[in-house]
Amino acid sequence: MISPDSREEALHSGHHPDLQHHFDDMEQQKEASSLGMWVFLAQEIMFFGGLFLLYLIYRMNYYPVFAMASSSIDVKWGALNTLVLIGSSVTMAMAVHSAQLGYRKPLVFFLIATLILGGVFLGIKAKEYHDKYKENHVPGMANFHFVPEPDKTGSIPNGVTPEFAETVSHNPAYQHTALIFFTLYFIMTGTHALHMIVGIGIIIPMIVLAWKGRYDSSYYTPIENFGLYWHFVDIVWIFLFPLIYLINRTPHIG
Amino acid sequence: MATVAQVEPQFTMPEEHYINEDYGIRSWLLTKDHKRIALLYLISVTFFFAIGGLMATMIRIHLLTPTGNLVSHDNYNKLFTLHGIMMVFFFLVPSIPATLGNFLMPLMVGAKDLAFPKINLLSWYIFMIGGSVALYAIVAGGVDTGWTFYTPFSSVYSNTHVVTAIVGIFFAGFSSILTGLNFIVTVHRMRAPGLTWFRLPLFVWSMYATSIIMMLGTPVVAITLSLVALERVFHLGIFNPALGGDPVLFQHMFWFYSHPAVYIMILPGMGVISELVSTFSRKAVFGYKFVAFSSLAIAIFGFLVWGHHLFTAGMSIYAALLFSLISFLVAIPSAIKTFAWTATMYKGSISFKTPMLYVFGFLGLFCIGGLTGLFLAAVGLDVHMQDTYFVVAHFHYIMVGGMVMAYLGGLHYWWPKMTGRMYPEAWAKLSALIVFVGFNLTFFPQFILGYMGMPRRYAAYPPEFQVLHVLSTAGASILAIGYLLPMIYFVWSLRYGQIAGPNPWGATGLEWKTTSPPHKHNFEETPIVTEDPYIYTPELERQATFV
Numbered sequence: 001m002i003s004p005d006s007r008e009e010a011l012h013s014g015h016h017p018d019l020q021h022h023f024d025d026m027e028q029q030k031e032a033s034s035l036g037m038w039v040f041l042a043q044e045i046m047f048f049g050g051l052f053l054l055y056l057i058y059r060m061n062y063y064p065v066f067a068m069a070s071s072s073i074d075v076k077w078g079a080l081n082t083l084v085l086i087g088s089s090v091t092m093a094m095a096v097h098s099a100q101l102g103y104r105k106p107l108v109f110f111l112i113a114t115l116i117l118g119g120v121f122l123g124i125k126a127k128e129y130h131d132k133y134k135e136n137h138v139p140g141m142a143n144f145h146f147v148p149e150p151d152k153t154g155s156i157p158n159g160v161t162p163e164f165a166e167t168v169s170h171n172p173a174y175q176h177t178a179l180i181f182f183t184l185y186f187i188m189t190g191t192h193a194l195h196m197i198v199g200i201g202i203i204i205p206m207i208v209l210a211w212k213g214r215y216d217s218s219y220y221t222p223i224e225n226f227g228l229y230w231h232f233v234d235i236v237w238i239f240l241f242p243l244i245y246l247i248n249r250t251p252h253i254g
Numbered sequence: 255m256a257t258v259a260q261v262e263p264q265f266t267m268p269e270e271h272y273i274n275e276d277y278g279i280r281s282w283l284l285t286k287d288h289k290r291i292a293l294l295y296l297i298s299v300t301f302f303f304a305i306g307g308l309m310a311t312m313i314r315i316h317l318l319t320p321t322g323n324l325v326s327h328d329n330y331n332k333l334f335t336l337h338g339i340m341m342v343f344f345f346l347v348p349s350i351p352a353t354l355g356n357f358l359m360p361l362m363v364g365a366k367d368l369a370f371p372k373i374n375l376l377s378w379y380i381f382m383i384g385g386s387v388a389l390y391a392i393v394a395g396g397v398d399t400g401w402t403f404y405t406p407f408s409s410v411y412s413n414t415h416v417v418t419a420i421v422g423i424f425f426a427g428f429s430s431i432l433t434g435l436n437f438i439v440t441v442h443r444m445r446a447p448g449l450t451w452f453r454l455p456l457f458v459w460s461m462y463a464t465s466i467i468m469m470l471g472t473p474v475v476a477i478t479l480s481l482v483a484l485e486r487v488f489h490l491g492i493f494n495p496a497l498g499g500d501p502v503l504f505q506h507m508f509w510f511y512s513h514p515a516v517y518i519m520i521l522p523g524m525g526v527i528s529e530l531v532s533t534f535s536r537k538a539v540f541g542y543k544f545v546a547f548s549s550l551a552i553a554i555f556g557f558l559v560w561g562h563h564l565f566t567a568g569m570s571i572y573a574a575l576l577f578s579l580i581s582f583l584v585a586i587p588s589a590i591k592t593f594a595w596t597a598t599m600y601k602g603s604i605s606f607k608t609p610m611l612y613v614f615g616f617l618g619l620f621c622i623g624g625l626t627g628l629f630l631a632a633v634g635l636d637v638h639m640q641d642t643y644f645v646v647a648h649f650h651y652i653m654v655g656g657m658v659m660a661y662l663g664g665l666h667y668w669w670p671k672m673t674g675r676m677y678p679e680a681w682a683k684l685s686a687l688i689v690f691v692g693f694n695l696t697f698f699p700q701f702i703l704g705y706m707g708m709p710r711r712y713a714a715y716p717p718e719f720q721v722l723h724v725l726s727t728a729g730a731s732i733l734a735i736g737y738l739l740p741m742i743y744f745v746w747s748l749r750y751g752q753i754a755g756p757n758p759w760g761a762t763g764l765e766w767k768t769t770s771p772p773h774k775h776n777f778e779e780t781p782i783v784t785e786d787p788y789i790y791t792p793e794l795e796r797q798a799t800f801v
Binding site: 020022024028032035036039042043044046047049050051054057061062139140177179180187 | 360365366367368369370371431435436438439442443444469470471472473474476477478481484487488489490491492497498499500503507510775780
């Protein structure tokens with residue numbers, strides 16, 4: 001383990017083994033990488049922003065069907081996944097902290113914990129997708145069909161009467177609107193899941209390198225940058241969850 | 255100046271420079287040197303420019319006769335679509351940023367390389383993948399939606415290779431995001447000691463503004479076009495009105511990128527002009543801070559004006575008026591720049607070298623292009639002009655008359671830095687003249703055609719328009735010669751050009767303080783900047799052997 005003041009040494013000597021030739025010192029290299037990550041995340045915000053815009057406009061235009069379609073997604077799993085993801089953000093933050101202090105084993109431990117929680121999230125997501133597949137709610141499949149149904153408590157969600165549910169299930173216009181909801185549901189959560197998969201693809205080699213002692217208190221920028229990325233992906237979910245899962249769950253309010 | 259130029263300077267090429275420091279195809283394809291990557295980009299975008307130009311030539315030949323006899327009407331639709339896709343996504347957007355920008359940004363800020371050399375190389379590979387996919391779309395049978403991919407035609411009805419083309423554009427967009435990211439971080443973190451923000455060359459400011467647009471605009475068009483592709487493959491309804499989708503929403507999202515993108519296609523040109531006008535007037539750029547901030551202003555306003563593409567697409571009158579007003583506001587920073595360049599020349603010691611000829615061309619054509627933009631920003635006039643040749647002429651005056659002129663001017667200006675050799679001045683002047691004449695002859699008649707009501711993208715037209723169309727086609731032939739000549743003499747100059755020496759123009763700026771061509775790490779030692787930009791000293795005048 002490298003002592004804390006060797007970082008200071010490395011910063012000023014200019015001969016740190018991880019210093020790339022075109023930077024003057026480690027500080028410049030670190031600042032460049034972390035600014036690069038922030039700029040990249042700004043770009044990501046615009047990418048997801050386009051999807052959020054589409055979703056919000058259609059949700060405003062087609063609110064009743066969006067509310068009914070939203071009720072068909074199981075909020076339990078979404079809520080659980082939110083907890084899992086927040087948990088993974090905590091372990092990621094701990095990983096960055098360990099890296100800063102140069103603690104190798106805790107770093108590896110927290111990275112693995114993050115990896116596992118990310119995997120759990122994707123597993124639950126896959127289960128949810130499978131449920132949608134069984135319910136014929138996958139856009140692009142010939143058997144796509146949406147029938148609003150009463151929720152598990154037996155009451156009718158969103159003030160939908162059985163007659164109206166019947167109408168929705170036969171009216172092509174309502175079916176088209178439901179198709180838009182599920183399209184956006186799959187594309188938005190799918191794009192998010194894709195970012196998780198990319199993250200997992202990055203974290204696995206990172207764990208190996210961390211185990212080999214590649215990172216210490218004088219060089220941990222990759223961990224820090226990956227942390228930024230991971231937190232960003234979490235935050236996207238924090239917005240996705242209420243927008244997609246929690247439409248009009250409590251119709252008696254308001 | 256003239257007396258100095260008569261003394262024939264004898265320079266020798268530096269013994270070691272970035273081109274001869276290593277040989278072999280691997281040393282180029284795996285290079286992380288920004289200068290080599292710039293040359294890779296230069297060759298690539300020239301190739302795509304040639305393809306886009308070939309399409310343009312065929313379009314103009316087709317329109318020689320009112321009935322259009324060269325290609326079928328379906329193929330005509332493909333021609334103008336592919337011309338647009340090639341020129342916009344594979345030439346104009348990467349042209350100055352990825353070639354001159356890549357080469358010059360580290361040199362101008364006194365750095366050894368861009369902040370992320372590997373990402374820079376990656377961006378070229380991604381660009382080439384995108385270009386190859388787009389080429390495949392052409393070979394496989396083409397696309398006929400127009401480069402704008404309006405739905406639901408693109409997502410439902412068109413029977414052409416829409417998805418392939420979109421995949422190609424997606425890659426190209428990703429590549430320009432990575433370039434923009436690299437530039438932003440380089441400007442923030444890689445500046446040499448003493449090089450404060452207000453000592454930066456104006457080219458760097460304009461590239462910085464361009465990069466902001468690339469970072470914030472491109473992802474939106476990436477997701478929008480991806481949705482079009484998904485909608486097409488899986489028969490979804492996001493933008494298809496028959497399935498409850500909103501096609502106008504597509505137009506909003508498309509132009510949210512594609513209007514700022516036209517500033518990606520002009521801001522770098524403005525940066526080049528700022529450098530050139532100063533060097534060949536031997537004066538500091540007038541109103542440096544105004545020119546610098548006007549680049550940022552254009553980048554910011556650019557994001558607020560997309561709606562002016564939709565005046566006739568179904569938009570509330572209040573939204574239309576607001577978009578019209580903000581579009582007019584873009585004229586302010588643009589005019590600030592134009593006046594600043596003119597004021598720079600005032601009482602300057604002007605020399606009429608080729609790059610300066612391109613500056614003159616740029617100024618005139620950009621003024622026409624910019625002012626006709628104001629016609630189109632006016633809601634009432636736009637209803638008359640929308641989708642006519644007036645629009646076509648307008649944006650070609652900006653894109654070709656502005657950007658391509660600046661690109662050529664910049665290439666001539668920095669050619670000695672990139673290759674160590676001068677281009678042949680007489681030939682270059684001749685081709686600059688040919689480009690100017692050919693360009694005006696091609697596109698000025700199109701203003702008149704548009705005003706008379708000739709719609710764009712039509713494969714046939716009423717016979718009374720023929721004279722103007724023939725003039726335009728004649729101009730295009732002249733223009734083609736003007737573009738071919740530089741390609742020939744630039745290659746010629748690589749072997750036979752006069753050796754330039756480190757600073758043939760006696761220009762300010764760090765890129766002229768190192769050898770031509772620079773060696774691998776740009777500078778012998780990191781330069782320290784102690785003065786403002788564009789200060790012409792007697793020492794520089796002595797160096798200015800070619801001015």
